[in-house]
Amino acid sequence: MDSFIIEGGRPLKGTLRVSGSKNAALPILIATLLTDEACEIDNVPNLRDIRTTFRLLESLGKRIEYDGDAVRVLARGRLETRAPYEIVKQMRASVLVAGPLLGRFGTVRVPIPGGCAIGMRPIDIHISGFKALGATEHEETGDAVLKAARLKGRRVRLRFPSVGATENLMMAACLASGTTVISNAAQEPEIEDLGAFLNKMGGEVIGAGTGVVTVKGDRRLRGGQHAVIPDRVETGTLLLAVAATGGSARLEGACADHLKAVLDKLSAAGGRIRSGYGFIDVSMASRPKAVGIKTLPHPGFPTDLQAPWMSLMCLARGSCLVVETVFENRYLHAGELVRMGAGIQVRGSVARVSGRPSLSGAPVMASDIRGGAALVVAALAAHGKTKIQRVYHIDRGYERLEVRLRRLGARIRRVRE
C-alpha cells in the first residue's frame, strides 16, 4: 500500500494543467454501450476508476484501445446484460450500465452497490425512474433485475436531483419510445457533458445541465467523438491547496464557470482570483478569513470540495460552520485533521471549524477520495512532516497527484510499503 510523505510549509507556485473530469468521463465511457459503432473519447484522465470502467466495459463485451488520454471503445461481439459484482463492488458508478443496457436490450441485471465510507448511497431514485419509464424491477441474490419490453418516454420527477439517476435515465430515455422529461434533474456540468456526447451519437437531449432535461426517444445511436470537460473537483482541490499554502499559481485548462460557488467563497476568504478562457489564477497573500459553507447540488457548493475547504478553514482567522447536506457521513477527514492540530467539532451534519495559525505534520490516514485530498491540502500547509497512508483512495480521483504537485514546488513523495 502506498503512502505520501509530505514536508509542508512551502507556498505552491507555478503553472499546472488540469486533467479531464473523472465524473464526466465515467458516464460518457458507459454511454458507448448504447451503440456498436466505434466511439473516441479524448481528455480521459488516467485514474483507477477509469481503468475499472475499462474492465467493466470489457466484461460486457466491448474492446478498449487507449493512447495517452485518448480512448477508443469498439464492439467485440454481443453485449452481456449482467454487470459483474467483482467490478461493481469496487466502483459504484458501475450502476450506470443499467440505463443503456435496459434501453437497448430490455433487460439488465446489476448488483446493488452496498454503502461506502461516505454514506449508504441507495439507488432507489434510479430504480423508480426506470419504473416510471415502464420497467419492472425485482431483486435477486443482491442484484436488481430490470425488464421492459420497450421503455416508454414519460414525465419523471426525481425526489432528489441525483447525479447518477439523472445520467442513467438520460441514457435509457434515448432508446425509449416517445419523449421523456426529467424534472428536478441534477444540474452538474458532468451531466451537460454527457448530454453533449449523447447528441453527438445522434440522440436528442435538450436542457442537460438544467433542472429539466428533455430526451426525445426512438433513436438509433451511432458512434461519436468527444473531449471530456476539465475536472472541476481536481481544479478546486488544487486552488485550495495553493491558497492554504499562501501561494500563487495558474491552473491551465480549468473552467471557472463550473466552479462559481467555490470561487465566490474563496474570494470571500481573501483569495485573489482571476480567470479567463481556459485558465484560473489564484493567490492568497495572508491567512484566510473564516467563511462557512453548506454543500448543495450544483450550482451550490460541491460536496466533493467540502473536505478540502475544511482544510483551508483550519488555518483561517476566526471560526465558521461547514454543513454537509448531500452525504450523511462525509466528515471522516475531520478526525485526521484534528490529529494535525486543527480545531474541529462535528455534530451530525454540521462541523464547527476554529481556525489556528498553523497545523503540524502527523501520521494520518485517507479513508475516501476527497477526504484523502483534504489531508494532502492540510499537509502541504502544515509545519513538519506528514505521512498519509492509504493513498489508493486518493489515486481513484487524482492522476499522479504527487508528480503534479511537485511541479508547483511541493515536497511530496510516494513510498511503497
Ligand code: EPZ
Ligand atoms: C456523483 O455520485 C459523483 N460520482 C460523486 O463524486 C459526487 O459526490 C456526487 O455525484 C454528488 O455530487 C460520480 O459522478 C461518479 P448522487 P452519485 O446520486 O451519482 C442520495 C467523488 O468523490 N441518493 O447525486 O452517486 C445519495 O445517497 C464522488 O468523485 C439516494 O438517496 O451521487 C446521496 O446522499 C463521490 N438515492 C445523494 O443522493 C439514489 O437513488 C447524492 O447522490 C441516488 C442517490
